[in-house]
Amino acid sequence: xxxxxxxxxxxxxxxxxxxxxxxxxxxxxxxxxxxxxxxxxxxxxxxxxxxxxxxxxxxxxxxxxxxxxxxxxxxxxxxxxxxxxxxxxxxxxxxxxxxxxxxxxxxxxxxxxxxxxxxxxxxxxxxxxxxxxxxxxxxxxxxxxxxxxxxxxxxxxxxxxxxxxxxxxxxxxxxxxxxxxxxxxxxxxxxxxxxxxxxxxxxxxxxxxxxxxxxxxxxxxxxxxxxxxxxxxxxxxxxxxxxxxxxxxxxxxxxxxxxxxxxxxxxxxxxxxxxxxxxxxxxxxxxxxxxxxxxxxxxxxxxxxxxxxxxxxxxxxxxxxxxxxxxxxxxxxxxxxxxxxxxxxxxxxxxxxxxxxxxxxxxxxxxx
Numbered sequence: 001x002x003x004x005x006x007x008x009x010x011x012x013x014x015x016x017x018x019x020x021x022x023x024x025x026x027x028x029x030x031x032x033x034x035x036x037x038x039x040x041x042x043x044x045x046x047x048x049x050x051x052x053x054x055x056x057x058x059x060x061x062x063x064x065x066x067x068x069x070x071x072x073x074x075x076x077x078x079x080x081x082x083x084x085x086x087x088x089x090x091x092x093x094x095x096x097x098x099x100x101x102x103x104x105x106x107x108x109x110x111x112x113x114x115x116x117x118x119x120x121x122x123x124x125x126x127x128x129x130x131x132x133x134x135x136x137x138x139x140x141x142x143x144x145x146x147x148x149x150x151x152x153x154x155x156x157x158x159x160x161x162x163x164x165x166x167x168x169x170x171x172x173x174x175x176x177x178x179x180x181x182x183x184x185x186x187x188x189x190x191x192x193x194x195x196x197x198x199x200x201x202x203x204x205x206x207x208x209x210x211x212x213x214x215x216x217x218x219x220x221x222x223x224x225x226x227x228x229x230x231x232x233x234x235x236x237x238x239x240x241x242x243x244x245x246x247x248x249x250x251x252x253x254x255x256x257x258x259x260x261x262x263x264x265x266x267x268x269x270x271x272x273x274x275x276x277x278x279x280x281x282x283x284x285x286x287x288x289x290x291x292x293x294x295x296x297x298x299x300x301x302x303x304x305x306x307x308x309x310x311x312x313x314x315x316x317x318x319x320x321x322x323x324x325x326x327x328x329x330x331x332x333x334x335x336x337x338x339x340x341x342x343x344x345x346x347x348x349x350x351x352x353x354x355x356x357x358x359x360x361x362x363x364x365x366x367x368x
Contacts, residue, residue, distance in 0.1 A: 003210035005257050008165070009145055013174040013249070015242075018046070018135060022053035024171055028131045029089020033082060033110070034063045035103045041065075041094040044137050044178040050092055062086045064106075067095070070271055070278070071102035073117040074154035080109025083130065090131040093169075096190065097141030097150070097278065100134050104149040104167045107132045118155050120162060134169040137178040139245040140190025140279050142197050142252020144172035152272075158340075159268040163259075176245035180238065185277070187236065188229050188322055191244055193279030195222050195319070196267075196286055198251040201258035202304065203293035204350040214254035219307040221247035230318050262355055263289050265347040266363070269337055274327050283323035287316035288363050289351070296352035329367040337364065 012021050025032075034050060041047040047063075054061045064079045083091065083106060091110070093103025107130040109115055115125055136144045143149075147167040152159050182190070198218035201211050225244045228236060236244065267282035276284075294301035294312055301312070308315055329337075341348070341357035348355045 002208040004208055005210050006147075006165075007145060007168075007253065007256055009169050010171045011145060011174060011249070012171065013246070015175060015177050017175045018049055018053070018173040021173070022049075023057065025053060025059060025092075025133065026057055028133065028170070030058070031060045031086055031088050032090045032092050033079065033086065033088040033106070034061055035067060035079060035091060035093045035095075035099050035106055036063065036065045037067045037069070037095045037099045038065070040096070040137055040181070041099070044181045046094045046135050046137055046178045050094060050135060060086070062088075067099045067102045069098050070150075070152045070159060071098045071105070072152050072154045073105070073120060076102050076105040076120075076151065077109050077115070077117040079106040083110035084113060088130065090133060092133045092135065094135045094137060096136070096138030096186075097143050097193075100136065100141060100143035101149040101151065103132050103134065104129075104143075104169070105151055105162070108166060118153060120151070121153065121160060123162065123164065129166045132169045134172040135178070136172065136174050136245070138182060138186065138190045139176070139179050139241070139248045140193035142194065142248055142255050144169065144174055145249055145252040146256045148255075157272060159272060174245065174249055176242040179245050180241050184235055187244070189277040189279035190248065191222060191225050191229065191279070192283035192286075192319070192322055194218065194244070194248040194251040195226065196263055196279070196282040197248075197255040197260070198222070199286060199290065199304065200261040200263060201251070201254035203289070203297060203300065203352050204258040204261055205352070206258045206350055208257065211254045211257040214250050214257070216303070216307060218247050218251040218254060219304060221250065223308050226318060226322065229322055259350060260347055261289060261351040262345075262348050262360060265341070265345060266360055270325070270327070273333065276325065276327070280323045280325065283319050284325045285363065286319050286323075290316055290319075292355070293352050325367075327367050329364055331368070334361060334364060334368060337361065
């Protein structure tokens with residue numbers, strides 16, 4: 001039995017958890033940069049709660065709301081400059097995966113003025129990143145509990161991740177009520193992202209007994225939501241919203257141990273070149289991943305099917321329908337992707353069986 005794990009984040013969850021525990025912010029300093037995306041942080045009420053708390057505590061702040069979906073290194077670098085200009089002691093990120101991941105990078109840029117936007121991928125710098133506090137508003141990313149930040153390299157337009165102890169928040173506030181203003185499309189996509197985290201982690205070569213516990217728990221929690229979206233195509237009620245958010249955290253705890261497999265790597269291209277939301281883009285390759293995993297790890301796959309209450313074909317069809325991918329990849333793009341995935345690819349090597357860039361291209365041919 002192995003339960004190797006590292007997860008230093010203080011997780012605070014539940015309805016009203018931020019307003020009940022905001023005094024924790026006092027210990028991080030007297031000035032902060034609030035990082036958000038567009039309007040979601042305002043719409044759900046999280047930004048109002050954070051600003052109110054900071055004012056009560058006498059902590060000065062500035063808001064940087066220039067984070068786009070699939071955050072750009074150039075924008076994060078600019079936000080780091082903004083943090084330095086106000087002598088920020090810490091960063092508060094509010095939102096889904098993009099603002100939360102961006103906040104981790106901004107904390108590194110803020111304390112290391114010599115870094116260019118692309119330098120963050122070198123993972124070498126002198127000064128410790130600023131503390132990061134996260135307030136989640138979507139139910140899929142898992143960024144609240146992982147040491148990973150996925151960024152788009154502005155110089156080349158490609159998504160790449162960074163990871164390590166410097167990419168964890170110090171505190172994550174996880175209040176599911178902030179997710180209740182998510183539109184239907186985002187709710188489905190984030191649920192698919194959470195499922196991808198759990199299933200990729202479950203079959204990864206880096207899985208252990210603890211990550212399996214998290215994955216199996218997440219499967220059971222996500223089953224109701226995925227079936228609801230498949231059968232009803234309606235917004236979830238408050239109880240289901242809570243279950244979906246908690247499932248995303250549990251799946252994130254699995255991901256934090258294992259990392260992801262090929263669906264995430266291949267999903268990046270659908271986001272970059274076809275504008276498909278991250279969760280749906282990863283889910284596009286989950287059926288292929290499940291079938292490959294079932295061939296190589298049949299007893300473990302059967303446990304997944306038992307928890308989900310459906311056989312392999314039924315589960316794969318459900319994911320296909322919810323992902324709803326309708327694209328065409330031409331031969332030139334296919335060649336570019338194959339050249340991009342130069343073996344060995346870390347996420348490919350975690351996949352059961354002998355998964356290579358050639359295997360990935362074969363899978364892509366269904367869109368050719």
